[in-house]
Amino acid sequence: VVAVRADMDALPVTEETDLSFKSTVKTTYLNKEVGVMHACGHDIHTSVQLGVASVLASMKRSLPGTVKFIFQPAEEGPPPGEEGGADLMLKEGVFANLKPSAIFGLHTHPGLAVGELGLTIGPAMAAVDHFIITIKGKQSHGAYPHKSVDPIIMATEAVDAFQTIRSRSLSPLEPSVVTVGIIRGGERFNIIPEQVHLEGTVRTYNPEVQDMVEHRMNKILEGITLAYGGSFELDYDRGTPATINNPELAKQMIPTMERVVGKNNLKFLDPVMGGEDFAFFANEVPGMYYRLGVLKPGTTSGWVHTPTFRADDSCLEVGIRAMSNLV
Numbered sequence: 001v002v003a004v005r006a007d008m009d010a011l012p013v014t015e016e017t018d019l020s021f022k023s024t025v026k027t028t029y030l031n032k033e034v035g036v037m038h039a040c041g042h043d044i045h046t047s048v049q050l051g052v053a054s055v056l057a058s059m060k061r062s063l064p065g066t067v068k069f070i071f072q073p074a075e076e077g078p079p080p081g082e083e084g085g086a087d088l089m090l091k092e093g094v095f096a097n098l099k100p101s102a103i104f105g106l107h108t109h110p111g112l113a114v115g116e117l118g119l120t121i122g123p124a125m126a127a128v129d130h131f132i133i134t135i136k137g138k139q140s141h142g143a144y145p146h147k148s149v150d151p152i153i154m155a156t157e158a159v160d161a162f163q164t165i166r167s168r169s170l171s172p173l174e175p176s177v178v179t180v181g182i183i184r185g186g187e188r189f190n191i192i193p194e195q196v197h198l199e200g201t202v203r204t205y206n207p208e209v210q211d212m213v214e215h216r217m218n219k220i221l222e223g224i225t226l227a228y229g230g231s232f233e234l235d236y237d238r239g240t241p242a243t244i245n246n247p248e249l250a251k252q253m254i255p256t257m258e259r260v261v262g263k264n265n266l267k268f269l270d271p272v273m274g275g276e277d278f279a280f281f282a283n284e285v286p287g288m289y290y291r292l293g294v295l296k297p298g299t300t301s302g303w304v305h306t307p308t309f310r311a312d313d314s315c316l317e318v319g320i321r322a323m324s325n326l327v
C-alpha cells in the first residue's frame with residue numbers, strides 16, 4: 001500500500017492577479033471580511049492528485065499494489081480552538097485499516113519553473129511552535145509613570161532579550177527562529193496600560209532545542225518581570241513537528257524523478273524554516289515531500305501566501321507524471 005496526500009484548503013487572501021478565473025470570493029474570517037484565494041497552491045495539489053487517480057485507475061489491472069488517496073483539509077491550521085489537518089485525520093484513523101508502507105506529497109514552488117522538481121533529502125521543513133505571552137503591570141496616567149508598573153518597557157526588553165536565545169543560548173550551527181509577530185498594548189497616548197500581548201512563532205528541527213527555547217523564554221520573562229515588579233503568562237504550544245524526508249526512500253526515488261523531468265531539472269533544495277503538517281504522516285510511515293515548479297517562464301509570481309502568487313496550469317501535467325511514476 002502506498003499513500004499520496006493532497007491538501008485542499010485556501011487562505012484569507014484577496015487575489016491580485018490578472019487571471020480570467022481569479023478568485024472573487026469573499027467571506028468572514030475571525031470577524032473580518034476577507035478574500036479567499038488559493039495562495040498556497042493547494043488547488044494544484046488537489047488537481048494533480050485527481051489526475052494521478054485517473055491515470056492509475058486506467059491501468060488498475062497492471063498495478064501490483066494498492067494506492068490510498070488522502071485529500072486533507074486544514075493544512076494551514078484549523079480555526080482557533082478547533083482541531084484539524086493531518087493530525088486529526090490520523091486520530092480519526094486514516095491509517096487504521098490499510099497502513100501504507102510509504103507516503104508521498106508535493107507542494108507548489110514559485111521559485112522553480114514549470115518542468116522542474118525540487119527535493120530535500122532528510123530534514124526538509126521545521127517544527128512550528130506558537131507562543132502567546134501576556135505581560136502584566138499596573139496602569140497609570142502617562143504623566144505619572146512612577147505610579148505604574150510599565151508593561152510596555154517589560155515587553156520591549158523581553159522582545160530584545162528573546163533575540164539572544166538564537167544568538168547566545170544555541171549553537172550558531174543549530175537552525176532556529178524566534179519571531180515575535182504581534183506586540184499589542186495600550187489604548188491611548190497618555191495612558192500606561194495594564195498589560196501587553198505578545199505573540200509569535202518558534203521554528204526548530206530538534207526537540208531538545210524546542211525545550212531549550214521554551215525554557216529560555218520562561219527565564220527571560222521571569223527575570224524581566226521580577227526586576228520591574230510585574231508578572232507574566234506564557235502559553236507555549238508545540239504545533240507541527242519537523243518534516244523529515246526518509247533518506248532511503250528519497251534516494252530510491254531520485255532516478256524516477258530524473259526520468260520524468262530530466263536530470264538537470266531535479267533541483268536539490270536546502271531545508272527551510274517553513275512548516276508543513278505532512279510531517280504528522282511522515283512520522284507514522286516513511287514519507288517523501290517534494291516541490292513542483294509552477295512558474296511559467298517569462299511570467300512572474302509572488303511567493304506563496306501573497307496576493308500575486310500564480311501557479312501556472314501547465315505544471316499539472318508535470319505533477320501528474322511525477323506522482324504517478326513515483327507511486
Ligand SMILES: [Zn+2]
Nearest residue numbers: 040076304305
Ligand atoms: Zn501555505
Ligand SMILES: [Zn+2]
Nearest residue numbers: 040042075107
Ligand atoms: Zn501549502
